[in-house]
Each structure stands twice: as structure tokens, then as C-alpha cells.
Amino acid sequence: MEDVRRALPLLFFILLPAAASAQSGFAADTFDLAPGSEDLFSCRSGLIVAGRVEAVLGTGWAWHLLGIDRGETTEWVVEQRLGGFASLAYAPLSSLRLGLSFGGAAFQRGRRTDEAGAAASLEAADGDVWLSALWAPLGGGESIFSSAIETSLRLGTAPPSGLTGDSGAGVKLGGILAMHIGWLRVILNLGLVTRQRTVFRDLEIDDGLYYRLGAEISGFGIPLRFFSELTGETRLNSPFSSRPAEIMETLLGVRLDIGEFGIVLGAGAGLLGAKSPTTRVLLLVKWTAGAEKRDAQVE
Numbered sequence: 001m002e003d004v005r006r007a008l009p010l011l012f013f014i015l016l017p018a019a020a021s022a023q024s025g026f027a028a029d030t031f032d033l034a035p036g037s038e039d040l041f042s043c044r045s046g047l048i049v050a051g052r053v054e055a056v057l058g059t060g061w062a063w064h065l066l067g068i069d070r071g072e073t074t075e076w077v078v079e080q081r082l083g084g085f086a087s088l089a090y091a092p093l094s095s096l097r098l099g100l101s102f103g104g105a106a107f108q109r110g111r112r113t114d115e116a117g118a119a120a121s122l123e124a125a126d127g128d129v130w131l132s133a134l135w136a137p138l139g140g141g142e143s144i145f146s147s148a149i150e151t152s153l154r155l156g157t158a159p160p161s162g163l164t165g166d167s168g169a170g171v172k173l174g175g176i177l178a179m180h181i182g183w184l185r186v187i188l189n190l191g192l193v194t195r196q197r198t199v200f201r202d203l204e205i206d207d208g209l210y211y212r213l214g215a216e217i218s219g220f221g222i223p224l225r226f227f228s229e230l231t232g233e234t235r236l237n238s239p240f241s242s243r244p245a246e247i248m249e250t251l252l253g254v255r256l257d258i259g260e261f262g263i264v265l266g267a268g269a270g271l272l273g274a275k276s277p278t279t280r281v282l283l284l285v286k287w288t289a290g291a292e293k294r295d296a297q298v299e
Helices: 002-015
Strands: 053-070 073-093 096-109 111-113 119-121 125-135 145-154 170-181 184-193 198-200 203-205 208-217 224-235 247-258 261-272 279-289
Touching: 053 096, 073 111, 224 261, 247 279
Parallel strands: none
Antiparallel strands: 053 073, 053 279, 073 096, 096 125, 111 119, 125 145, 145 170, 170 184, 184 208, 198 203, 208 224, 224 247, 247 261, 261 279
């Protein structure tokens, strides 16, 4: 694993000089919006339909995202952030979907320390660019039980001053398990994400293990879906051993389907960790074309 981590930045320095130049920033918000039209907020569904094109546009607002405890007061490094997200995916096969996604902060308020050690205000900044591939060796169609593997590559395009992305390049590898019975769909994601080790104040940012659990209720003859989600991450080295380094939050959402479009609105709160916001609100617009949408019921 260490050899892979050392080789990736060199590889992308050769292939993508502008993207893989050395950086020293980190992602203050590690919430990972899912790029698929049938995904929940961060939970990937693993559903693949050959010939389908999927696009997602979204925005989200996070309040009290990253703070430093000063005893009776809190110094807010990122007090609030209004972010944006876009993704495009295509499935050339029933077992493979390729995707491109990126995001950033359109507005944020907080105080950071610049390279000279002086305090500076946070400003709008681009985020990371991700290339992803979703693999379903057993077939990606909807069934009672389904599984898939997601591999993603982070190009390290975010400027360090914006705190909108981790330093350098990185990879993500995860497994997806889903169960769909009638009106209920349950999704579990587990995986590994790599990043350069960064120490910020008393917070250590390094490779992590992520987990996501979501449940969706749909059908009943109405174009609405209701879902809930629990998402989090812990350090790969000594997992669940440092409360500030943990990330855990929960969200509730509703989706309205109108033809090829799905409009998703959700809200949630952080449960644990220095990088879990007090409040998060999300709005997503999802578009699907090129293949029939999934039925509300599974045979």
C-alpha cells in the first residue's frame, strides 16, 4: 500500500502536470456526494444499465463545518460553506459505468493560516476532480440482492488555500451491497480512501476507512421516494481511536421523479468528529437518458 501511494503522485505528475503538482491543503469537508442517478446522497447503489447516461448537479450548505476548541469558545476555521457539485457518467456495458465528477465552494466563511503563518479569510475555491469506474462482475441490473466494486482516482486539483481538497493525488476503493425487496431498498458501502498525511493543529488527516448505510422507501403509486442515510469515516491507522478524527453524520431526504429528472432535497446533522457539520442541507437535480428507468418494484 505504501509503494502504491508513493507511485501515484509521480504517475500523475507525468500525465497531468497541472493537476498533480505538490499541494499542502486538505479537505475540510469529506462528505462524498454520489454521482449515480439511482444513488442516495453518498450511498452508491451499484445499479448499472448499459447505454445509460447520467448527470447530476447539486448544491449544499454546511454550518459549523470545522472548528478548533478554545475552551469556552470555538475558533471556526470553516464556519459555513456553500458548495457545488457536478457529475457525468456513462455505462458502456451492463457491468461497467465510467464517471467524472468535481465540486468546489462557491462561498465560505472562516479563518485559515496562510503560508507565512498569518490569519486569512477563506474564499471561494475549486475542489477536487474524480475519475471513477463502477464494476459489477455479477451484473449491474436491479435484483433482490446486488453487489459492485467502485474504484476512483482523485487528481488533486484543489488549491490548498481553499481547504476544498486533499493534497496530491489519491485513490478510493470500495464495495457495494444492496437489497431491494418491494418498497424497501437497503444499501451498504464499505471502503478505503488514501490521502497524504497532514497535521492541522491537533487533527491528524490520513488514509481512512469509510462506511455508508442507507435505506429508501418507494412505490405506493406515487413519484416520491423517501430515504435516510448514515455516513462516516475513521482513520485506517488505529480506527475509532481518536474522537476528533472521526467523521459521522446522518441525513434524511425525499426525491420527486418527473420524467427523466429526479429532484432530491435533504438535510442532516453531524454526530461525531471535528469535520462533521452541525447542520447540512442538500439540493440535487438528477437526469437520466439512454435507457429505461428502473421499475418501482423488483420482480
